[in-house]
Structures are given as structure tokens and as C-alpha cells.
Amino acid sequence: MTFLGSTMTNASHQGGFAGAASGAEARSGLESESPAAADGPILSVKGLGVRYPLGKRSFWGERTYFEVLDDVSFEIARGETLGLVGESGSGKSTIGRTILRRIERTAGTITFEGRDISDLGGEPLRKLRRRMQLIFQDPYSSLNPRMNVMSIIAEPLVVHGIVGSFAEARPQVLALLDRVGMPASAAERYPHQFSGGQRQRIGIARALALKPSFIVADEPVSALDVSVRAQVVNLMQELQEELGISFLFIAHDLSVVRHISQRVAILNSGQIVEIGARDAIYERPLHPYTQTLLSAVPEPDPTIKLARQDRKRAGGPVPDATGTGCRFLGRCPLASDVCREKKPVLEPKGVDHWVACWNA
Amino acid sequence: MSAVAEDDLLVIDDLHVQFDTRAGVIHGLRGLSLTVARGETLGIVGESGSGKSVMAQSVMGLIDTPGEIVRGDIRFKGRSLLGPKGRSYGRKIRGRELAMIFQNPMTSLNPLMTIGAQIEEVIVHHLGKSAREARQRALELLDLVGITSPVSRLSQLPHELSGGMKQRIIIAMAIACEPELLIADEPTTALDVTVQAQILELINDIQKAMNLSIILITHDLGVVAQSCHRVMVMYAGKEMEEAPVGQLFSRPAHYYTAGLLRSTPRLRDSSDRLFSIDGAPPSLIDPPTGCPFFDRCEARTEECRMDPPAVTTGNQAKAMCWHV
Numbered sequence: 001m002t003f004l005g006s007t008m009t010n011a012s013h014q015g016g017f018a019g020a021a022s023g024a025e026a027r028s029g030l031e032s033e034s035p036a037a038a039d040g041p042i043l044s045v046k047g048l049g050v051r052y053p054l055g056k057r058s059f060w061g062e063r064t065y066f067e068v069l070d071d072v073s074f075e076i077a078r079g080e081t082l083g084l085v086g087e088s089g090s091g092k093s094t095i096g097r098t099i100l101r102r103i104e105r106t107a108g109t110i111t112f113e114g115r116d117i118s119d120l121g122g123e124p125l126r127k128l129r130r131r132m133q134l135i136f137q138d139p140y141s142s143l144n145p146r147m148n149v150m151s152i153i154a155e156p157l158v159v160h161g162i163v164g165s166f167a168e169a170r171p172q173v174l175a176l177l178d179r180v181g182m183p184a185s186a187a188e189r190y191p192h193q194f195s196g197g198q199r200q201r202i203g204i205a206r207a208l209a210l211k212p213s214f215i216v217a218d219e220p221v222s223a224l225d226v227s228v229r230a231q232v233v234n235l236m237q238e239l240q241e242e243l244g245i246s247f248l249f250i251a252h253d254l255s256v257v258r259h260i261s262q263r264v265a266i267l268n269s270g271q272i273v274e275i276g277a278r279d280a281i282y283e284r285p286l287h288p289y290t291q292t293l294l295s296a297v298p299e300p301d302p303t304i305k306l307a308r309q310d311r312k313r314a315g316g317p318v319p320d321a322t323g324t325g326c327r328f329l330g331r332c333p334l335a336s337d338v339c340r341e342k343k344p345v346l347e348p349k350g351v352d353h354w355v356a357c358w359n360a
Numbered sequence: 361m362s363a364v365a366e367d368d369l370l371v372i373d374d375l376h377v378q379f380d381t382r383a384g385v386i387h388g389l390r391g392l393s394l395t396v397a398r399g400e401t402l403g404i405v406g407e408s409g410s411g412k413s414v415m416a417q418s419v420m421g422l423i424d425t426p427g428e429i430v431r432g433d434i435r436f437k438g439r440s441l442l443g444p445k446g447r448s449y450g451r452k453i454r455g456r457e458l459a460m461i462f463q464n465p466m467t468s469l470n471p472l473m474t475i476g477a478q479i480e481e482v483i484v485h486h487l488g489k490s491a492r493e494a495r496q497r498a499l500e501l502l503d504l505v506g507i508t509s510p511v512s513r514l515s516q517l518p519h520e521l522s523g524g525m526k527q528r529i530i531i532a533m534a535i536a537c538e539p540e541l542l543i544a545d546e547p548t549t550a551l552d553v554t555v556q557a558q559i560l561e562l563i564n565d566i567q568k569a570m571n572l573s574i575i576l577i578t579h580d581l582g583v584v585a586q587s588c589h590r591v592m593v594m595y596a597g598k599e600m601e602e603a604p605v606g607q608l609f610s611r612p613a614h615y616y617t618a619g620l621l622r623s624t625p626r627l628r629d630s631s632d633r634l635f636s637i638d639g640a641p642p643s644l645i646d647p648p649t650g651c652p653f654f655d656r657c658e659a660r661t662e663e664c665r666m667d668p669p670a671v672t673t674g675n676q677a678k679a680m681c682w683h684v
């Protein structure tokens with residue numbers, strides 16, 4: 001299987017609207033109960049869908065789609081970090097990029113700082129981009145090798161007309177370098193002269209230049225060595241505490257996510273299967289997929305042995321071809337008839353703990 | 361440890377490997393020594409660029425210009441793999457007694473050949489079996505590495521398989537000739553955590569069933585803790601410490617090992633701040649003399665600018681440090 005999500009036809013997608021409606025109920029619960037809502041979340045995503053047409057048509061001649069995201073809803077409170085975890089191809093980067101309006105959604109709404117930004121375009125979208133920034137996974141390819149660090153960090157300030165020239169940006173660049181723990185002498189040097197961890201700091205300084213209130217960090221430490229990973233994780237935590245920046249922290253490393261997040265969302269094949277307060281998810285995981293993920297993490301401690309893997313649970317993603325039921329069906333040890341027929345929706349299972357599973 | 365014990369399958373002795381590049385001479389390995397006993401899994405951990413793959417490539421005879429083995433020896437079953445005689449010995453054993461799984465699973469399969477053809481080719485080439493025997497053996501191997509409906513898999517192309525399945529195929533090919541030593545360079549790094557857990561389990565099972573010796577290269581301390589008997593920690597082309605796995609994790613002797621363990625996030629720990637080691641590893645173009653961890657070490661003194669001694673820290677355990 002090359003596609004990890006599920007495929008479905010137009011007709012079956014319409015069948016899925018019943019699920020979408022009950023999804024709305026669950027979300028209204030989210031609003032009234034989650035502490036995030038009380039202070040007015042910085043970001044609120046509702047019913048987000050992204051799909052790509054597949055080349056082939058179905059037997060009945062209908063267009064078939066690959067649903068990368070299906071009815072994704074969550075909120076992020078001001079100053080909070082939401083960790084987003086899931087396997088490769090589950091749609092993590094797609095969520096991040098859709099929020100930043102770099103990928104067009106096919107359903108749902110995105111509300112940022114109280115404003116619906118789903119269809120924003122032109123100058124308002126450009127202005128909005130100052131408030132939301134992206135930090136990339138790869139500190140090697142995300143910085144322009146021909147620009148020195150001064151220009152790399154100053155560029156967004158110049159592009160957005162906050163300073164008149166690169167020279168004018170100098171004091172701000174030096175302050176930003178200092179903020180991310182880099183010496184002023186770094187300004188005149190080029191990316192290849194720095195280690196991976198230092199490059200990631202430069203990338204963070206650039207993202208901070210426009211004083212954003214929200215940052216999507218897409219696997220920001222995955223490419224770094226353990227001995228420098230902790231430095232960058234700590235830096236992002238400090239920024240969150242001192243500057244009140246909210247983060248969507250995307251990662252497949254469940255241990256890192258536990259350290260940096262206040263809340264965590266678990267994504268499987270484009271659907272959030274479990275979301276809530278960090279310790280609820282890690283200490284009382286209820287969705288069988290979350291349990292599978294957590295049980296597969298090798299602990300750096302030889303006295304804690306990995307449990308033998310359940311073949312069925314641990315197999316590669318088996319997409320549900322009809323799109324009507326649960327997308328975890330093919331791998332699930334708890335599957336029953338209802339799981340085949342109806343898409344599960346997020347239901348409250350405790351204080352800030354939501355699970356989408358018929359049998360959890 | 362210069363005395364070679366009888367059951368040491370592989371011995372690397374004071375290996376120096378250099379790469380002559382435009383930027384300067386990169387000192388990839390700077391006097392590395394290790395031994396692998398029969399039936400043991402030796403884990404090699406270290407940062408990116410610490411020389412783990414260069415070590416593996418040296419054993420597999422894959423160091424090529426601009427790289428050069430400038431000093432030291434590699435012995436398999438007591439016979440050197442270096443020099444003209446060693447090279448012809450190496451050609452005889454590699455792929456049979458000595459096999460390797462490479463760092464990038466996606467590039468080690470031929471995209472244009474079916475899975476069956478690739479496995480059978482290995483068997484025919486190395487074991488001189490007939491085509492029918494090779495097919496039979498390929499089916500056994502696929503079953504052994506846990507691939508369901510092996511008959512239909514044989515006619516599939518690599519791109520039709522998931523990452524985890526591809527890695528199983530690569531393992532099947534590596535063990536096709538029942539090697540005595542398997543070198544696995546980051547065999548699970550490209551895989552999702554659930555698939556990684558299965559592949560580690562498979563490697564552990566095969567190791568026991570075939571009494572295989574394994575060198576498992578990884579930067580993931582979790583992988584080491586779950587699969588290895590003994591661990592060697594590398595940094596900047598040198599060994600920092602080696603110890604049985606329990607001891608390394610419970611009583612690390614070297615400051616680098618201790619720092620690495622402390623800065624590794626743990627699943628069961630929700631404390632907010634991670635411990636972190638300041639700084640970064642040194643450049644290998646003009647590496648500092650003495651302890652390579654000097655810049656980052658909390659316990660450094662003036663004498664650490666000289667090469668640290670190998671201090672015995674237990675049975676089969678030592679640390680290269682002035683202040684153990």
C-alpha cells in the first residue's frame with residue numbers, strides 16, 4: 001500500500017456526513033468544557049478536511065479521493081503547546097500547513113485569534129503570516145546557503161516592511177541571536193559553518209523575528225543528535241514561557257512530546273483518535289491506537305523490556321477502503337460490527353480527555 | 361584489550377581511517393578498537409558523524425577514495441581482512457559469513473527487480489543452489505522474517521511494499537547464507553515506532569535462533585537498551601566507553617555517556633525541563649588532542665588535554681577518561 005490514509009468515493013463520502021454531524025456535537029462539548037476555551041483559544045480548528053483526487057475513477061465513474069485529513073477539530077490555548085503525534089503519512093504536516101494556509105483545505109474552518117481565517121487572501125493573509133510562523137524539521141536545507149545569518153534573520157523584517165533595509169535590522173538581529181543563545185559574531189557567517197543544533201537556533205531566531213503569537217514546529221528536533229536535541233527543546237520551552245508563544249509541536253517521538261506539551265493529540269490516518277491533557281494521554285491512554293504507539297517506544301532502560309508486539313496491532317496501516325467505519329479497524333484488537341459501520345467521533349472520557357473509539 | 365580471546369569473532373585493532381577532501385583531511389576514525397564475541401549483540405551508539413558507519417564500511421571493505429585505512433587491523437576469525445591477502449579472504453566471506461544491513465533501507469533494494477528474484481540471486485550466487493532450491497529457500501526465509509503470504513510477495517516489486525516489509529526483505533537477504541556476523545547500520549531509523557518494535561523483535565529472535573553475532577549501530581539509546589548485550593559509545597571518531605548493557609545504563613562511567621543518558625527524554629517522565637549538554641562535538645578536520653569531550657565536560661582539568669587512559673570499570677568494561 002502506498003497510500004496510508006483511506007480512499008473513498010464521492011458517494012461514500014456523503015455517507016460520512018452522518019459522522020460529521022455527530023462530530024459537531026462532540027466539538028461543542030469541547031468548547032464548553034476544555035479550559036482552553038475559557039480564555040479564548042488562540043487557534044480553533046473545526047471539521048478540517050483535506051483531500052486529493054486520485055487519478056482513477058471508481059466503477060460507477062465517480063471521482064475517487066485520497067482523504068488526507070478527515071474532520072479534524074482541536075483548539076490551542078494562548079501560551080500553550082499542543083503536541084501532535086502520529087505515524088509517517090498520518091497527516092501531521094498537512095495539518096500544520098493547512099493552518100498556515102499553505103495548503104488549501106476542502107472542508108472546515110480555521111479560527112485564529114478570534115477571527116475566521118479560512119478564506120483570507122491577499123494583503124490580510126500576508127499580514128496574518130507575521131503572527132504565525134513555521135519551524136522546519138531539516139536545519140540543513142531550510143536555510144539559504146548563500147545568505148549570511150544576518151540576512152537570513154533580517155529577511156522577514158525587510159519583506160514585511162518593518163525595517164527599511166537589512167542594515168537597519170542589525171540591532172534586532174543581534175537581539176534575536178542573543179535570545180536563541182548564539183553569539184553576535186554568528187551574524188556574518190554562513191549556514192554551513194554551523195552545526196545542526198546551531199542551524200536550528202538560527203531557524204528559530206528567523207521565525208521569532210516578526211514576533212509571532214503562534215508557531216508550528218514541524219519535527220524541529222528530529223534531525224538533531226540527542227546531545228543537542230535537549231538544548232533546542234529547552235529553548236522552545238523558554239520562548240513559550242517568556243514570550244507567551246503558542247506552539248503546535250509536531251513529532252513522532254512520543255518522549256519529546258511528553259516533555260514539551262501541555263496537551264497532546266494523537267493522529268491516525270488523518271483522524272484525531274485521542275486528544276487531551278498530557279498526563280491523561282500518557283498515563284491513561286484509552287484509544288487502542290494510542291496504546292499501541294506507547295507500548296512500542298523502546299525505553300532507554302534495559303530493565304524495562306518492550307512487550308512482545310501483537311502482530312495484528314503492530315502491522316502497517318491498513319486503510320479502511322469504504323471510508324464508512326473506523327480507520328483503525330484493520331489493526332484494532334477491539335474491533336466490533338459497529339466499528340465497520342459507523343465512524344467513531346471524539347467523546348469526553350474524563351477531564352480534558354477525548355477519545356474516538358466505539359469500544360474504548 | 362590486546363590479548364585476543366578464542367571466541368572473538370571480530371577484532372578491530374587501533375583503526376585509523378581518513379578522508380582526504382577539499383576542505384581538509386577528515387579523521388573519521390582515530391584509533392578505534394573493539395571485539396565481538398560469538399553470539400553477542402554489540403551496540404554502537406554515538407552522534408551523527410562519530411564514525412559508526414565508517415567502522416562498518418571498514419569491516420565490509422567499502423572504504424574507497426577519498427577514504428583510506430591508514431593504520432590498524434581488522435581480523436575476522438583471527439585472519440586479517442586488510443592487505444592483499446586479507447582482501448581476497450574478505451571477498452570470500454562477505455555476503456556469506458559476514459553480512460550487512462545498510463543505513464538506508466529504501467536504497468538497498470533494486471526497484472526494478474521482484475523481491476523473489478533479488479533473494480534468489482543472493483542464494484544462487486553465494487551458495488550455488490539451483491533455481492528451484494533457491495525459490496524454496498526464499499520462501500522459508502520470508503516466512504522466517506514474518507512476511508505473510510510469501511508466495512505472492514515473491515512476484516512483487518519493492519515499491520509495492522511498506523517500509524517495514526522492505527526492511528524484513530533486506531534482513532531475509534542478509535541472513536540468506538546463515539552469516540556468523542551481521543552488521544546492522546541504523547536498521548530501524550527510517551521506520552515508525554510500531555514497525556521499529558517489530559523489526560527489533562525479529563532481529564532479537566533471529567539472533568537467538570541462529571546464535572548470530574550482531575553489531576547494531578544506532579543513535580537511539582532505547583534501541584540499544586532493548587536489543588544489545590554490550591554497548592560501545594563513540595564520540596568524534598573514538599571510543600569513549602564500553603560496558604555490558606545493564607552497567608552502561610545504571611552506572612555510566614564516562615561524562616559523555618552520563619550526559620547523553622541524562623539528556624534523553626523518557627516516556628514515563630513528565631518533568632518539564634530536560635537536562636542538556638551545552639556545545640557540540642568538535643570538527644574532525646582538525647580534531648583537538650586529548651579527550652574529544654573536553655569542551656563540553658563539567659569535570660575537565662588541564663590533564664584532559666592529553667589522551668585519556670582506558671580505565672577498567674568492570675568485567676568487559678572500560679572508559680577513556682582521566683576522572684572516572
Ligand SMILES: Nc1ncnc2c1ncn2[C@@H]1O[C@H](COP(=O)(O)OP(=O)(O)OP(=O)(O)O)[C@@H](O)[C@H]1O
Pocket residue numbers: 003004005052066068086087088089090091092093094095252
Ligand atoms: N499533493 C498530494 N497529493 C496526494 N497526496 C498527498 C499530497 N501531499 C501529501 N499527500 C499525502 O498525504 C498524507 C499525509 O502527508 P503528511 O506529510 O501530512 O504526513 P506526516 O504525518 O507529516 O508524515 P511524516 O511523519 O512522514 O512527515 C501522505 O500519505 C501523503 O502521501
Ligand SMILES: Nc1ncnc2c1ncn2[C@@H]1O[C@H](COP(=O)(O)OP(=O)(O)OP(=O)(O)O)[C@@H](O)[C@H]1O
Pocket residue numbers: 379381386387388406407408409410411412413414415426427579644
Ligand atoms: N566518503 C566520505 N568522504 C568524506 N568524508 C566522509 C566519508 N564518509 C564518512 N566521512 C566522514 O567521516 C566522519 C564519520 O562519518 P560516519 O558516516 O561514520 O558517521 P556516523 O557515526 O555513521 O553518523 P550518522 O549517525 O550520521 O550515520 C564524518 O565526519 C563524515 O563526514
Ligand code: SF4
Pocket residue numbers: 614615616651652653654655657658659660661664668680681682683684
Ligand atoms: S577525560 Fe576529562 S574532559 Fe574527558 S570526559 Fe573525562 S573528565 Fe571530562
Ligand SMILES: [Mg+2]
Pocket residue numbers: 092093094218
Ligand atoms: Mg511530516
Ligand SMILES: [Mg+2]
Pocket residue numbers: 412413414463545
Ligand atoms: Mg552512519
